Amino acid sequence: xxxxxxxxETMKPAGLEKLQLKRLRxxxxxxxxxxxxxxxxxxxxxxxxSDIKRLDDVERIPYTTKQDLRDNYPFKMVAVPYxxxxxxxxxxxxxxxxxxxxxxxxxxxxxxxxxxRELYMSGVRKEDTVQLIYNYAFFTGGFGFHQGAEKIGAxxxxxxxxxxxxxxxxxxxxxxxxxxxxxxxxLHLAEVMDELNIKSGDLKLRVGxxxxxxxxxxxxxxxxxxxxxxxxxxxxxxxxxxxGVCMECEEKCGMHIWGDHFLPEIVDPESxxxxxxxxxxxxxxxxxxxxxxxxxxxxxxSFISGGCSCGRTHKRIARIRGRVDDMLIIxxxxxxxxxVEEIIMSFPEMGDSYQIIVSRxxxxxSLGVKIEVNPEIFTGSEVQLRDLRQALExxxxxxxxxxxRVELVEPLSLERSAGKAKRVxxxxxx
Amino acid sequence: xxxxxxxxETMKPAGLEKLQLKRLRxxxxxxxxxxxxxxxxxxxxxxxxSDIKRLDDVERIPYTTKQDLRDNYPFKMVAVPYxxxxxxxxxxxxxxxxxxxxxxxxxxxxxxxxxxRELYMSGVRKEDTVQLIYNYAFFTGGFGFHQGAEKIGAxxxxxxxxxxxxxxxxxxxxxxxxxxxxxxxxLHLAEVMDELNIKSGDLKLRVGxxxxxxxxxxxxxxxxxxxxxxxxxxxxxxxxxxxGVCMECEEKCGMHIWGDHFLPEIVDPESxxxxxxxxxxxxxxxxxxxxxxxxxxxxxxSFISGGCSCGRTHKRIARIRGRVDDMLIIxxxxxxxxxVEEIIMSFPEMGDSYQIIVSRxxxxxSLGVKIEVNPEIFTGSEVQLRDLRQALExxxxxxxxxxxRVELVEPLSLERSAGKAKRVxxxxxx
Numbered sequence: 006x007x008x009x010x011x012x013x014e015t016m017k018p019a020g021l022e023k024l025q026l027k028r029l030r031x032x033x034x035x036x037x038x039x040x041x042x043x044x045x046x047x048x049x050x051x052x053x054x055s056d057i058k059r060l061d062d063v064e065r066i067p068y069t070t071k072q073d074l075r076d077n078y079p080f081k082m083v084a085v086p087y088x089x090x091x092x093x094x095x096x097x098x099x100x101x102x103x104x105x106x107x108x109x110x111x112x113x114x115x116x117x118x119x120x121x122r123e124l125y126m127s128g129v130r131k132e133d134t135v136q137l138i139y140n141y142a143f144f145t146g147g148f149g150f151h152q153g154a155e156k157i158g159a160x161x162x163x164x165x166x167x168x169x170x171x172x173x174x175x176x177x178x179x180x181x182x183x184x185x186x187x188x189x190x191x192l193h194l195a196e197v198m199d200e201l202n203i204k205s206g207d208l209k210l211r212v213g214x215x216x217x218x219x220x221x222x223x224x225x226x227x228x229x230x231x232x233x234x235x236x237x238x239x240x241x242x243x244x245x246x247x248x249g250v251c252m253e254c255e256e257k258c259g260m261h262i263w264g265d266h267f268l269p270e271i272v273d274p275e276s277x278x279x280x281x282x283x284x285x286x287x288x289x290x291x292x293x294x295x296x297x298x299x300x301x302x303x304x305x306x307s308f309i310s311g312g313c314s315c316g317r318t319h320k321r322i323a324r325i326r327g328r329v330d331d332m333l334i335i336x337x338x339x340x341x342x343x344x345v346e347e348i349i350m351s352f353p354e355m356g357d358s359y360q361i362i363v364s365r366x367x368x369x370x371s372l373g374v375k376i377e378v379n380p381e382i383f384t385g386s387e388v389q390l391r392d393l394r395q396a397l398e399x400x401x402x403x404x405x406x407x408x409x410r411v412e413l414v415e416p417l418s419l420e421r422s423a424g425k426a427k428r429v430x431x432x433x434x435x
Numbered sequence: 436x437x438x439x440x441x442x443x444e445t446m447k448p449a450g451l452e453k454l455q456l457k458r459l460r461x462x463x464x465x466x467x468x469x470x471x472x473x474x475x476x477x478x479x480x481x482x483x484x485s486d487i488k489r490l491d492d493v494e495r496i497p498y499t500t501k502q503d504l505r506d507n508y509p510f511k512m513v514a515v516p517y518x519x520x521x522x523x524x525x526x527x528x529x530x531x532x533x534x535x536x537x538x539x540x541x542x543x544x545x546x547x548x549x550x551x552r553e554l555y556m557s558g559v560r561k562e563d564t565v566q567l568i569y570n571y572a573f574f575t576g577g578f579g580f581h582q583g584a585e586k587i588g589a590x591x592x593x594x595x596x597x598x599x600x601x602x603x604x605x606x607x608x609x610x611x612x613x614x615x616x617x618x619x620x621x622l623h624l625a626e627v628m629d630e631l632n633i634k635s636g637d638l639k640l641r642v643g644x645x646x647x648x649x650x651x652x653x654x655x656x657x658x659x660x661x662x663x664x665x666x667x668x669x670x671x672x673x674x675x676x677x678x679g680v681c682m683e684c685e686e687k688c689g690m691h692i693w694g695d696h697f698l699p700e701i702v703d704p705e706s707x708x709x710x711x712x713x714x715x716x717x718x719x720x721x722x723x724x725x726x727x728x729x730x731x732x733x734x735x736x737s738f739i740s741g742g743c744s745c746g747r748t749h750k751r752i753a754r755i756r757g758r759v760d761d762m763l764i765i766x767x768x769x770x771x772x773x774x775v776e777e778i779i780m781s782f783p784e785m786g787d788s789y790q791i792i793v794s795r796x797x798x799x800x801s802l803g804v805k806i807e808v809n810p811e812i813f814t815g816s817e818v819q820l821r822d823l824r825q826a827l828e829x830x831x832x833x834x835x836x837x838x839x840r841v842e843l844v845e846p847l848s849l850e851r852s853a854g855k856a857k858r859v860x861x862x863x864x865x
Contacts, residue, residue, distance in 0.1 A: 080609075088561055090564075091591065141571035142595020142596070142597075158540070160517070163571055164572060165571065178509050178532075
């Protein structure tokens with residue numbers, strides 16, 4: 006049995022679309038009747054809820070943006086009276102007010118069920134011991150995974166972030182079979198395992214689920230090799246619920262978006278037209294507390310066409326390549342940090358940590374990367390260093406269509422982070 | 436309606452004792468048959484489960500200590516097969532291995548219900564917005580309160596610890612009506628409110644529940660005045676479940692221990708004999724995952740005699756005065772840090788932060804306190820400083836029966852902590 010909810014996960018496309026249309030019409034009415042923000046948006050667009058007759062009529066609905074959430078801080082886009090709210094999370098709010106997300110009891114139940122669907126898909130069962138290396142404070146990551154694993158009936162260890170040695174000790178002593186963290190923190194934990202002289206064979210790990218930041222296929226291989234696990238990509242955002250929006254199945258060929266709860270579109274980030282490749286736009290089909298119509302996620306991806314041999318019928322998207330606001334334009338060329346990473350990681354001589362540095366010299370943009378070498382492979386000779394640098398510069402130029410200065414640095418010389426790693430330093434903005 | 440579970444909370448003492456005996460006999464059999472550690476303890480004591488015939492036969496059972504938990508790290512005292520475990524928490528483990536606590540689904544349900552009982556007793560209802568300022572990583576505090584508030588149906592904000600300005604912003608912007616933290620962190624938050632020029636009248640707070648460290652009646656008054664709330668004392672320990680063991684009712688005259696789940700005793704910490712005042716010993720009556728018989732908590736308290744006018748029949752204990760290993764013996768006199776605090780806090784001229792410093796000078800113990808003055812009341816004149824110092828030294832000597840050096844320091848000059856405050860510095864041990 007590889008399905009948590011076989012009937013829903015494998016429903017025929019026509020049936021899924023019928024369900025989506027029914028739910029779309031309901032949520033549009035719901036938003037229109039309960040949220041003044043949407044009533045006003047519809048009025049400006051000359052649109053009525055009854056105009057939404059077919060699934061692609063969704064394209065007539067105006068977009069909702071993060072700025073709309075900020076402008077309506079904290080509760081002006083909430084659709085239920087206050088006693089119906091059962092949970093409030095908030096984004097870190099690096100600049101100004103945090104972004105608020107509220108859940109009804111029903112929203113929490115759906116969220117737990119979606120996460121159970123995803124974790125079950127990755128292989129988690131009630132016999133597993135699951136170590137969740139995410140922050141639980143305000144952040145949706147910890148609770149999302151926690152509730153899903155709890156619903157499956159696994160033994161859940163709410164481990165939080167930081168204290169890497171204790172994380173490894175717990176992994177070993179408590180027979181942990183699955184863990185979840187950001188991919189960059191997983192690589193840091195692998196380094197700590199090496200320091201402690203613990204091998205993957207000393208652990209009972211089978212599975213890892215990673216997300217909350219873009220990562221590459223090469224990084225997946227490194228994580229899988231370091232821990233001896235099957236590593237899965239997961240994507241979500243707090244505005245939808247947190248993690249639980251989509252995940253890879255055993256085919257590891259794109260993430261299935263749960264179409265019974267989210268209606269996905271992809272649009273060109275510049276023109277805002279429907280596109281094959283671009284910004285993911287999501288409409289919540291069942292959210293009660295804070296429903297969102299055509300929310301611009303800011304995340305860049307594309308649909309993967311064709312059916313999936315896992316049997317699930319829910320549409321797939323490619324791994325997130327970056328954020329609309331992360332995309333670097335270097336001498337007119339679009340560069341995604343994830344693409345830079347993929348090229349770096351294809352060199353076994355390179356370590357796991359790197360920084361991308363963009364600077365401007367006499368009106369000219371210039372792209373550089375600092376990378377730690379891999380001490381296990383690298384001998385340290387000057388000639389090898391130079392050859393390696395030149396080889397990587399060639400690969401980067403051919404892959405990205407811009408030239409890149411490469412600087413190789415010593416292992417462990419770049420700063421580590423317990424959460425999302427800061428990889429890009431754009432000095433043009435400073 | 437002031438009861439979450441009226442039938443249980445107000446059951447007649449004879450009925451409660453009958454239930455306790457039934458459950459005690461069950462748990463003794465359960466431990467004996469499932470946990471080799473207990474079988475061996477019973478064998479050494481020449482005791483059989485069938486010897487437990489009356490409630491006070493519990494006194495024949497050997498004690499269980501924290502050292503026993505350490506010796507059986509991580510799972511040797513667990514009573515269920517691994518797939519029955521649904522949650523694992525672990526103490527911070529400052530010295531060596533952490534103390535592990537495991538829960539079955541049933542244990543988690545009981546825990547949530549006990550916390551709902553307590554929060555309901557403090558006045559939390561489903562209309563409330565509850566900000567939980569506790570760590571959720573490994574620690575039982577965050578989850579204990581979270582699950583109880585969720586069960587009541589309140590809006591729960593899992594706020595975590597730290598980032599005090601954001602905590603206050605959330606309190607204000609999200610209409611928080613109840614919060615929970617350590618008492619020392621609550622006082623720190625009150626300072627931050629002052630910095631931000633936010634008054635208690637700007638907030639919707641009604642209730643606060645505080646615990647995880649000893650605090651005094653005077654500290655309660657300060658917290659209540661700073662936030663304009665009703666402040667309740669709460670006590671628990673991870674070995675029992677976390678918070679959820681006992682709490683104050685509206686009478687604020689001792690904490691009701693939930694006798695349907697925990698059988699309390701008080702023993703002399705030195706002689707280990709039953710006593711009126713001393714170390715709290717608890718037997719879990721219903722725990723499935725990690726049941727403990729006669730667990731020495733290390734916490735010092737006493738029973739409060741007589742019925743409680745709230746109508747609850749569960750035995751009350753006085754606020755925790757300190758830990759067995761915290762008790763300071765100064766020139767042969769037992770001094771509890773909580774008593775020092777109580778005397779300090781009775782002076783309105785004193786601030787909220789203080790340190791107790793024990794040192795040894797030519798074989799003689801000497802007790803000192805460093806206290807921040809309260810800038811709102813204190814004018815700063817040399818004469819006032821000297822008079823104040825002398826008055827406090829007089830009070831401390833008469834209250835504690837030992838002489839104490841007092842040093843008054845500037846506001847905000849002592850270190851703050853987001854978790855349990857470190858108040859005692861025993862330099863004799865260094």
